[in-house]
Amino acid sequence: MAPVTSNKDIPKLNFEDALAELEGIVQQLESGDVPLEDSIVIYERGELLKSHCEKKLSAAETKVENIIVGSDGSASGVEPSDLK
Template sequence: MDIPVDDLSFEEALKELERIVSRLESGEATLDDSIRLYERGDRLRLRCADRLDAAQARIEAVRTDGEGRAVGTRPFAES
């Protein structure tokens, strides 16, 4: 039984997605299995993209003064 995609960490989702891509590329899966794998892979891809977007939103860019010295931070989106 597949673990629900929302319960997977980024790393777990990425590893499973890599396994699915490999299996699909091998051409060994039946049509029905390929469709099921593709659908799960798409959900995993979205999960990974959401996790990356959330991580990027937390990144802060360092602000510097005219001489290149760090003077503070600002949210990544304001960079």
């Protein structure tokens, strides 16, 4: 895979696609078959993908907590801390 020079597409990726690409980057870097300059570019993209995935997970966790804790503030059996 040639290094990607633009990261503008990352905010548009869903969690699964971002994670799959991140896993591919990790495999490439672990293989050691990528030239140094390319490694730096894909590593930087990997960092952005990691951050994007963390934001998606945090947003999903917040949504689940809002579902579990009803609008009246009562919990429906699962504590938000159980999700972590």
